[in-house]
Amino acid sequence: MMEDLSLHILDIVENSIKAGATEISIEVSIDKRENLITIKVTDNGKGMDDKTLERIRDPFFTTRTTRKVGLGVSFLDEIAELTGGTLDIQSTPGIGTTVLLRLPLDHLDRPPLGDIISTLITILVTNPDIHISYRETRNGRVWVFDSTDVKDLLGDYVLLGKVKELLYNSYKEFTGGELL
């Protein structure tokens, strides 16, 4: 299992990249009144047909050849089931895939959101050619990040360290240090 939702987001995005996606959008929305956290990842990868989609939650289904189990999606499915949330995956071959996870905010088994900035930096550095956007809505405020803004800074690790620091500060200002 993964410790937090930001690691699951990284895992979903890695799936998108394996599916050949060049455009990935991550939307996180936290609604206390509705007691809901929503995570939506949309990509323009090669998509899946209905037959694949049907089997994707099965832990013993995987398209990879290096091992016989595929755990990423089944982990997510398990979290949804455990907390009374939902996991919806929609996909169109040739168009892309959308993963939508909705979880009750106050459920004890809901993993914490975790370190979103580390997830974004990891995706950016290891996949410099994809375009990724992140948008989080929390308490009526919005924080956005777009990889276009930092694309030409990624080749230098000292600059990358500064970008990381800026992102951490900016995000912390947005969340007010509130850990969810």
Place this chain on the structure above:
Amino acid sequence: MKSLEDLKRIREQAQAQIRLRTQESNTKIIVGMGTCGIAAGARETLMAILDELAKRNIQDVVVTQTGCVGLCEYEPLVNVVKPGQPKITYMKVTPEKARQIIASHIVNDQIINEWVLSTEEV
């Protein structure tokens, strides 16, 4: 993002030192980022690698990722490929081990044999 202006400033100041990474000629560090790698802590390992490269101002290294290679029980896996040398795969690389690999293997060309899972000619 509030800090966009700051980023633009950093970019302008540093324009001269920005180097494009060329995949062929540089040393490569490849981190396993499949579900198994992520669950075993690969993201924190990668963050430590980036931090250590920045601290030492090392620029001619490409950090990239690979998916699951079927050795899930040894994750996080980190491969180091230096030009003209075999690919070295390190196993169970914690952030602390990753920093030592940078110091020993990347900087001083000393492979840390006790952590090596496999060596492969490329």
